[in-house]
Amino acid sequence: MPIHVDKPDTMQNELIDIVADGLRSNQIYTFRMILKHDYGTHKSEATFQADPAGRIDLKYAKPLRGSYYDADPMGLFLGMKPCEDFAYGGYLRCTPPVPFYYLLELFDSSGTLIDSTYIKKHWMHPKLIRTELEEDFCATLFKPPGDGPFPVVLDISGTGGGIHEHKGAMLASEGFVVLCLAFFQFKYLPQKMEDVDMEYFAKAINYLIDLPFTKNVIGIQGVSFGATIVDLLTTRHGDKIKALVSINGPQVVSDYLFMQENGAPIPHLSHGQVTLEHCQFINGVMCSHRNFQIMTEKLTPETEIPWERIPSDVKIRVIGSVDDLCQPSVHATYYRQRRLKETGHDVEVELVNGGHIMEPPYFPHHELVYAKYQGFYCGYGGEVVLHAKSQEKTWSNTIKFFQKALGNTKKIQDWDRLTVVVPPRKKSKL
Secondary structure: OOEEEOOOEEEOOOOOOEEEOOOOOOOEEEEEEEEEEOOEEEEEEEEEEOOOOOOEEOOOOOOOEEOOOOOOOOHHHHOOEEOOOOOOOOOOOOOOOOOEEEEEEEEEOOOOEEEEEEEEEEOOOOOOEEEEEOOOOOEEEEEOOOOOOEOEEEEEOOOOOOOOOHHHHHHHOOOOEEEEEOOOOOOOOOOOHHHOEOHHHHHHHHHHHHOOOEOOOEEEEEEOHHHHHHHHHHHHOOOOEEEEEEEOOOOOOEOOEOOEEOOEEOOOEOEOOEOOOOOEEEOOEEEOHHHHHHHHHHOOOOOOOOHHHOOOOOEEEEEEEOOOOOOOHHHHHHHHHHHHHHOOOOEEEEEEOOOOOOOOOOOOOOOEEEEOOOOEEEEOOOOHHHHHHHHHHHHHHHHHHHHHHHOOOOOOOOOOOOOOOOOOOOOOOO
16 A cells, blocks of 8 residues: 555654655655544645655655645644634544544545555553542543652643643653643533632642652643643742743733632732723634733732742743734743743743644644633634644653653553554544
8 A cells, every 4th residue: 555654553742754655656646634523623635746766755755735835744733724514713622632543545636545544643641540530629630650759740721611631641641640620611610710719729739749659849831821820829839839831821810810819809900900902803803912911011019920929949931922812922921031030030931933822742723712711712823834833842842841840750661552543433432
């Protein structure tokens, strides 16, 4: 068969080589990749000219046209876009983190299908232990095999509500214990973010530290307003949190997004100080980045995040996307860096080409999402391929950051990988 995939059964972030051989010399062929999911379909394709030997190697071949533009072994994964059956403004949830099955097809210049195969990509290493928790808080715990002690990370999402496990599962697959924490719009939790109390997060932090197979300090990461939450938590639990990763979060807390502490609203910019006059709607999609940038000018000592309460030994990494339409991520990143340097902290900053949500590698890009909490379509920004390349980079650097700050991890023993992938006939299960 013409298509050869060197590793058809891999972790989501693992590179693979795709080659087509035995083709007609110098003729035109098209690869198409399809990802079918409960939420809808994503697709990419690229057209190539076979070399004189009748071979196309995606590691070296530059597409003539298609979903990506430079030679790249993972180009078809980088260029995935939603199809018509994927809801406008939908978000590709991956909870529980079941594998993705990609159908790879090869067509000749007449459009005739000449070969196809499946590729399986895991979000969760098959030997991880996954446990759902809902007594004192709602979360999913991912644990590598063995007794530990393991470095541990608390993972917090943004205003999408519910629970998102794919990022935590991927991080745990690198050898960390990871707790993915839901905090509103999930099971018995509050429906409104302003009803969430900061004490809720403290329960999860203490739970992780008290586990017999974890160390007595943790790392914490958050994206979007989850990034602001991890800032706030580190100002209150800096004796336990020793590594912080903040991804594209607002640098302020306001009426727009806030929570409670000890039953009262945390200090924030209140009504009258905050307006939406600088928000822009493009084809019905809200772009709020400029509004959040203006809020910096309205901060007071009472409403400022108390950066000075973060101990100087806490390691901090801030990721900002230059094409974020939801948050002023470049402004917010540099603001965080400046304020933290003023209080004696060393801050690692990474600015990347991309939109709002920086996911693990090859998670399909979302340029806009219907924000249930806000009640409108929220623009995220980002060009598909540049965003995807940035996810490769930021993910790798975040793993290195946590390993340096919390301790090295051990590689999990490999599983029995499939040599031929057969897709499931019904809904995948862990």
